[in-house]
Amino acid sequence: MASLGAAEPAAASSADPLQYDLTTVVAKSLDRHLVFPLLEFLSQKQLYPAEDIESAKLELIEKTNMVDYAVDIYQGLNQTDEVPDSLVARRQEVVNKLRTLEGQVKTITDFLSNADNVRLLKQDKTQNQAFLQSEFGIGPDQVDALYHLAKWNFECGNYSAAAEYLHHYRSLSTHPDRCVSALWGKVAADILLQDFEAAMEDLLKLKDLLDLDTFAPVVKQLQSRSWLMHWSLFVFFNHENGMNALIDLFLQDRYLTALQLTGQHLLRYLSIAVVINKRRRNVLKDLVRVIQQEQYEYRDPITEFLRCLFVEADFDGAQAWLAQCEEVLDNDFFLVAAKEAFMDAARTFLFETYCRVHQQIDLAELAGQLGMDREATEKWIVNLIRNARLNAKIDAKAGTVVMQTETLGANDALLEKARGLSVRTFSLANTLVGILKA
């Protein structure tokens, strides 16, 4: 009888909880503002010294317009009530610029605040441009100012205003590059406002735009795709249909190429999505192939778990890695909410594969491994058998699960072969007749 050993493989021992932290890697492909939630999460988890995180926040914030927030952090860090002069001056500068920009776009905001006016706008942007110019005196300068105002508001942390201005800017502007940029900004604002429905919609729009722009330098396209994948993590792990969308996006040829060339760490998120999403078992093979290819570039407990299970058939190793996965997921901003689902699905994976290669499994031992009592284990197994369509029976008396293998009798096997032969002969004869006729 086979048993599930619990021996730790050497590679998995003495794990450093931060060894697999991707925060700094992911942050490189994010907007400055999108890094805040990650830092916030790290400080909650208390994985790093609090002052390190706070100074990182300050460093991050200094280049934005969120002066008040910067002051808070500064005071907290330095244990003082003083406000540095540079920040006071900066605050004034920010407010002034905001006033100027608001003045410049007043005609547009007035126009847009009236719903009747907005209804006058047509699909055709050039037509709108002429219409606005002649009827309301709104020219390209004002539309540009709208964009700058959106950016300025965004930098101030005023994301809802930014999102609204960007929405209007996109409906008025004909500037191709700025329209793409505005959509990036809109996605960021949606994410920061935690409006994931809108974020999902805008993300897919952005993807379409990027996919259309095949004339951009190839390396730039690569970078854009890589960024899009990083940003999408915020959306996909918070959206109802996110796992499906993540698999769809990441496994598209162009995006998979970008992942393999510049963002191998994204494999973690792809792996999680595939494992959790039971309906997408068909992509597992592709995923495992990529994990194998990228083994030299990137490995973490999640990818190693899948590799051990599906490439090495090393159940002990897989189990040990799985134990580490829990911690990794716990400390990952994007994955913490998916932890339970992943662990469940991964366990199912493990035992399903295990059952497929063993004839008999001892229930008591299994119960011990799963940390459940015998009855619960039995129920769990029954469900598993039903869902995975395994051909298995539970021998209650011996306390074992017996896996049934399907083998054809010699007679049946011969009949099966013979049937195949007649079909083949028929098609060959048909082809021959076709050739002779021609």
Next chain:
Amino acid sequence: MPGFKLPAIDQNDEDWGPTTVPEAFRDVPFMPYSKGDRLGRIADFSQQASQRGYQGRYRDREILPGMAVFNFEKGEEDEAFELVDTRVVTYSSSVDIRPEWRVLGDAVPFTSLHKMSSRGHVFATDELVATLMASPRSVYPWDMVVTRRGDLLFLDKRPGSSLDYVTNGETSPDPIPEDRKLLDGLQQLSAEATAVHAAFRAQAYRYRRWALGDIDLVVRCGVDGALGSTEGGAAAAAAPALLAVHAFNEFDPKWSGIDWRSKLENQRGAALATELKNNAAKVAKWTAAALMAGVDVIKLGYVTRASPKSSEAHLLLGTQSVKPADFAAQMNLSMDNAWGIVRALLELCYDTMEEDGTYLLVRDPNKPQLRLYAVPTEASRAKAEAKKEAAEAEAPEAAAAPETPEEE
């Protein structure tokens, strides 16, 4: 507890989105590749990005945007540079250009023909004038003899000229190779199309006359039939509708992608559109000729091979009638432009030709342009002899009476 250091965050002051490119790929030529591919495949940067049915080893490869960087496009300004393997089918000239022939004027590039908008009498057949009119659409080489006698200008074919043949597949995106050994080679298909065409129609002639500025043009136009109304009433009393009859022929259903046997019933529009695409020059000639002859209806027949392997036996699958003017509009053939081309070329002839002489207008086999050669007297004499022989061999066409179209 290990410390935390903020990595370099992309700083985008004005916009959103990435501003940098991945460090590893900065300033190097780069094309996306799949790590699962073999090295040879990854390194094969040079495949043609736009070739349909690429015959190389890596046919299934998605055409990636970066490939274009590595594909040489022969620019107009770079005359000295010739890409050795352009995968473009080349054709030999329709006439052996002799070194002693003198080139008259500059070559006439087709692009200039689109921009065009005198003195003497010109005689020609509808076929030749239509050839001139449709010349911007032609791909295969051709040539015609221009003879000047004082004020008179005659356009004529050489005996055995390529203009005697109806082409097939001339303007298709998949060029037909010029290979006499192939069943579906250029000459074979043309011979077949001509035979099919001849079997499908019978001609009478009417002579029509146009004034192009101060050039007086007389053209012998072919009319293939007339359609009288079988119903009584006033319509029957009116003149019968004049017909031009032409045949499309299909040699391999797989080649065009539209199998007439199965598609002609329900998707006649698609079959016609494919013919318009693959035989733009031929159809433009027919239409121009029909408009010149003033026929009311062009009858098009769809003829296919009884078996794709043999060019001997054919079947008529169906016919279709179109109005010449509508048809011209459909293929974007402007008669104004067409007459402009004729007039411009005739004026060129009058401008450059001496009083008496024989000249040859040749469509360059591989470049979209026309050239005018002055043929020295020896050559023209030999040609005249050859022409006489050919004329004796052929039935005298001129016997047909003008203005009396045959009844169908």
